[in-house]
Amino acid sequence: MISARNLTKKFGDVAAVDGISFEVRAGESFGLLGPNGAGKSTTMRMIGGVSRRSSGELAIMGLDPDRYGPEVRAHLGVVPQQDNLDEELRVRDNLIVYGRYFGLPHSYLRPKADELLEFAQLTDKAKSKIDALSGGMKRRLTIARSLINEPRMLLLDEPTTGLDPQARHILWDRLFRLKESGVTLILTTHYMDEAEQLCDRLIVVDKGRIMAEGSPAALIREHSTREVLELRFGSERNASVAAELAGIGERQETLPDRVLIYADDGEAALEQVSARGLRPLTTLVRRSSLEDVFLRLTGRSLID
């Protein structure tokens, strides 16, 4: 579906995307994970055929988006990072007007809009103003809008940023259904749980470059231990205590608010900490996540 080779986008002298290569297959759910400013959205805009690349090769459904912009965009559904629904139109009209951009007739769009409102659980809001919708509802409406042309590929740029946990879960459920129905999902996120929930495969991006590629489980296996022991000694002491923890677990990371000890058996590591007479304020043993992978690869945390 997508083939990118040395894809690069420069703004002046700054390379927002710096020679990345990847492939996405039909029906796959593919993620770009990285912190703000990593180049994820720029990559999405190039895939979406709205931003021209500076160099490299890119083909969407075999088409060059710089040359065949309308054709590429006609294949896609796009959910942007910031909602851009038209507040001067009612909920249902937002769907119909958007469908017209694809040259679709009203006879198709009217029943289709009703079908999508049902999918987005917004049927009773069909005649509402956009202002009357919650953040989660606006996101769902934006997703419904992106499906008006029944695309085989959906681009989602940070689909759940800014939503409360319940709204996120409803949205994930809808996206999972689309994935089950065979729609190819390409999404960017800086939430590791979102990437783990939705992505079959992902690339970890930082400063416009790919740091690692693989399934969430494979990335964790490859770049982290099975478990992580989190210790908090108080923000003043974390750094000074870290030296006394030397040798426990495979590896350690000292963050401003906590010390992380990477070990296959977190409980055993905790026993060793206690045996050294150290008394952390709080302790937590958890499974490794993509956050740990990112920390390992870049030395930085995903969310600033």
Place this chain on the structure above:
Amino acid sequence: MTRTWQPADAAAAGRQRAGLRPPLDPLQSAARARRFGSLYYLEHWLRAMRGYGWTVALTAVGTPLVYLFGLGVGLAALVDANTSAAASLGSGRPVPYLVFVAPALLATAAIMVATDENTYPVMSGFKWRRTYYGPNASPLSSHQLVNGHCLGVLCRLLLTTGLYFLFLLPAGAVLEASGWMMILTSALGGLAFGLPVMAYAARIEEDKGQFALVQRFIVMPLFLFSGTYFPLEAMPLVVRWIGWISPLWHSTELGRVLSYGQAEPAWLTAVHLGYLALLAVAGWLAARRIYARRLGK
């Protein structure tokens, strides 16, 4: 109101999977968008305008009523009683003040509407509501957004000037049969001012009150220095150039030729038309470039 997942949703999802299929494949969609995209955006524009239809209608009807009444009853009576009018009809008869000022009112109304539609709404499309970014991700091109917007503004201009003209007729403010063509020339005057403003608005990244400055230091002075309420020749020579570069003056003068046969050489009429067309086209081309650059980042 949001609600949690319920088993009934599975049925809805099932229906989604077996949902309606579009009657066009993506390549057919793209071909239609390439041909008719500007009209699709115009359709959106007009639908959105319905949302503030009352404002549009009240402006279109209220403005001529207020101005014609105020000028016709008040100022015109005063002027006609006290002046050997600077403008005169072919026979040397003075032009009634209302007849003299009516083309200027029409041209002014068009420029006001064009300013309204090309300042805040453009900024809103890029920044506040980001409404341009939705269609920009669809098969439409940025050029088609510009075209659709321009066509929408033209529709509103024609509605405004058309209605205004209908109010001018019973007021006895139009003497010649060719007067109806003011509906078109005033709309062109609106575009001549509005499209360069559109290009300017599309360039603005941060709202620092620029539009208020445009209103105060460009639009208002245009009214005062464009031969609207009195002939440009009544102004000292040193400030007459403001009228010469003002689209309002050209639009008004065209209107006077059409409405009561103001005497002027044909070449000057051609200059009015050409100048207005030139400004409109230049604004349109600039807007296309700026929209493409900003939406294609």
